[in-house]
Amino acid sequence: xxxxxxxxxxxxxxxxxxxxxxxxxxxxxxxxxxxxxxxxxxxxxxxxxxxxxxxxxxxxxxxxxxxxxxxxxxxxxxxxxxxxxxxxxxxxxxxxxxxxxxxxxxxxxxxxxxxxxxxxxxxxxxxxxxxxxxxxxxxxxxxxxxxxxxxxxxxxxxxxxxxxxxxxxxxxxxxxxxxxxxxxxxxxxxxxxxxxxxxxxxxxxxxxxxxxxxxxxxxxxxxxxxxxxxxxxxxxxxxxxxxxxxxxxxxxxxxxxxxxxxxxxxxxxxxxxxxxxxxxxxxxxxxxxxxxxxxxxxxxxxxxxxxxxxxxxxxxxxxxxxxxxxxxxxxxxxxxxxxxxxxxxxxxxxxxxxxxxxxxxxxxxxxxxxxxxxxxxxxxxxxxxxxxxxxxxxxxxxxxxxxxxxxx
Numbered sequence: 001x002x003x004x005x006x007x008x009x010x011x012x013x014x015x016x017x018x019x020x021x022x023x024x025x026x027x028x029x030x031x032x033x034x035x036x037x038x039x040x041x042x043x044x045x046x047x048x049x050x051x052x053x054x055x056x057x058x059x060x061x062x063x064x065x066x067x068x069x070x071x072x073x074x075x076x077x078x079x080x081x082x083x084x085x086x087x088x089x090x091x092x093x094x095x096x097x098x099x100x101x102x103x104x105x106x107x108x109x110x111x112x113x114x115x116x117x118x119x120x121x122x123x124x125x126x127x128x129x130x131x132x133x134x135x136x137x138x139x140x141x142x143x144x145x146x147x148x149x150x151x152x153x154x155x156x157x158x159x160x161x162x163x164x165x166x167x168x169x170x171x172x173x174x175x176x177x178x179x180x181x182x183x184x185x186x187x188x189x190x191x192x193x194x195x196x197x198x199x200x201x202x203x204x205x206x207x208x209x210x211x212x213x214x215x216x217x218x219x220x221x222x223x224x225x226x227x228x229x230x231x232x233x234x235x236x237x238x239x240x241x242x243x244x245x246x247x248x249x250x251x252x253x254x255x256x257x258x259x260x261x262x263x264x265x266x267x268x269x270x271x272x273x274x275x276x277x278x279x280x281x282x283x284x285x286x287x288x289x290x291x292x293x294x295x296x297x298x299x300x301x302x303x304x305x306x307x308x309x310x311x312x313x314x315x316x317x318x319x320x321x322x323x324x325x326x327x328x329x330x331x332x333x334x335x336x337x338x339x340x341x342x343x344x345x346x347x348x349x350x351x352x353x354x355x356x357x358x359x360x361x362x363x364x365x366x367x368x369x370x371x372x373x374x375x376x377x378x379x380x381x382x383x384x385x386x387x388x389x390x391x392x393x394x395x396x397x398x399x400x401x402x403x404x405x406x407x408x
Contacts, residue, residue: 052270056252066246089219091214110135113147125184125185129172130189131166133388153406168315171190180326186331189330190332201220202256223310232258265287268291304356316357331364334354344366
């Protein structure tokens, strides 16, 4: 204390400590800036993208998809034939469209054994909504579980409105827009356990990074103060909005203000150079590590207070009430992938959600048990190259659904 009150220099040990601290700070600053301007100069570290993600395109496939979209946009005829852009749902096949193994009828439903009759002729009509596991990717029209279910129940008309890449939020919105006008007796909602976090985002590369196979934006559902649903529209309300947003990071950042991943790590998605973290190599690595966390769908399913859990429960509750008002029934089908089937033991991560859905009076069939008994994740004859159901797996799902809900 005495030396502080005098003009005398501090004792030598303290001066040496200050010199060491100054040297350490200087060394860290040098390392930090060397990291910033050499290793991280191209935004990659060992092939991993490092924040800021400006633009948030994480693979050559995504960049190629954007180029293809811009080429389609430049030709209105091609765009009308090939683009899936949908301002309300994000993306959706158009009536009469053909894509790979899939053909869509007048209602925009995937054709199975036959197109859906415009005038109802069967005793029972069911509309399916969900993702690619509902639609039946990687198999022929007659090999999907929807088509095989029709074959098992000749008095059934089935509208397969599943769409690849959909979250439960988009499936819910498609049920309201496209399924209800078909006047089905029942709506079946397919839920994909490993895909539950799709409801957290407006732009799938933010959630899936390099694994995302779309550069189109989507709406999402949020909870209002009363626990009810609020629809947050897609940031792209016109086809031109897609390339515009992906070429203007400041506009994109503003448009994605309600996105879970942007809110979680805003510095990762702010325009390059607009945050202090962007000027530090070490800070960029810290932001990248923070942003990469929280992506375990099973953790979201186990936590009953999570946004993912509550949004799924709320949309099921709302859809059940909407259908009940017109005398219709909602059912839920759990459609697992191979990873989910490997988890299909006594403590399946989605069982709390299933119990909560059943408590709302909605029947649930979990196909994970059927697939596990047939060989599970290790049975190569259950899975297609990209991870969807094989014809055999589709048949097993169809038989389980028929036995549970249709064989009366």
